[in-house]
Amino acid sequence: MSMGGQNNNRARVCLRLFWEFLKLGLFTIGGGMAMIPQMQRIAVEDNKWLTDEEVIDCIAVSQSLPGIVAINMATYIGRKMAGFPGALCATVGVGLPSFVIICIAVLLLDNLSDNPWIVGAFAGVKAAICGLLIVTVMKLGKPVLKSPFHWIMMIAALAAIAFARVNAVWVILAAALAGILWSYITGAKSHKEDGRDRQ
């Protein structure tokens, strides 16, 4: 492929990233975690930017780094698809709707949270997001929960975060350590499987 063709293709990917992340920022209420169902759909099913496993890695890394989770996810996917310009397009895309809507809301609608129609619309979206998250947990869990070890890790994380209110960063760090230990314990076995995969 010629240089021109490559640049052309990259520009197209950047535009697509900007557009998809703009929609993501525009249509989700409740912050980064509420974006995961829609992000999973656009990144894995619609555009094939990430595999089932990569989208989980993206969520995990985004959660464990400081800063805004939605920006982390946008930067991760954008960079993977089209380097720095892609990261920039996805990040600006996901942040822009917030910026514009807040500016409009402050200037025009002083009593946004008093209007029953608007409050009702937001309540409807939040209830829908609960359902979307349930479906997303099923989708994300399918390729990951392969053994009792994985199930125990998942349930322990849910208990620690939702019930004991442990910060997610500590949970992810502990999980990384447990995973390293586990891979050493089961090392001999998985090494053999690795060898078979390569053939």
Added chain:
Amino acid sequence: MKILLLFWVFFKIGLFGFGGGLAMLPLMYQSIQQFGLMEQAEFSNLLALSQVTPGPIAVNAATYVGLNYAGFGGAVSATIGVMLPAFIIMLIVSRMLDKYKTNRIVQGAFEGIRPVTVGLVASAMIFVSQGVLVKGSLISMSMFTGGMDYYNPIAILIMVVTVVLMLAVKARPIIVMLAMAGVGALLSGTGLMT
């Protein structure tokens, strides 16, 4: 000067805030107090507005504070400031991850992190549902003792219909959310749901 101050304050919030929007709000409150960026009464407006409008909560909050303190220029600088740390850190980290992807320790770590991420998303559902599906906290004794008043049956129905639409018809999340926004607006606007 005001615009530079906003950039610096929100850059720090973006740099030291872990866990995204809601977890960053207390840090934001401290900084706003420290630099007198906003009246205390105004902060409750910020809380309400940044959670009910679309998009990342921290970006909403930054735009709101910036606009209030220094007009449009302030909104731009606070918003860029709060987004920049996540952007820079993720660029560096994903580059490193690419490099060490095949490292055995990194692979082992992800083997532990992946199932935990599924648990993390499941707990997000619990947090989002509070104040929506039920009145107050989802995980409490009220689950058993609160009676029917504790639950919001219309919201629970919307959730169930969403799950069915997603699994049976493979509906698009955006379409489902728009439809449920319409349902919610109609029910609330006509006084059927409070």
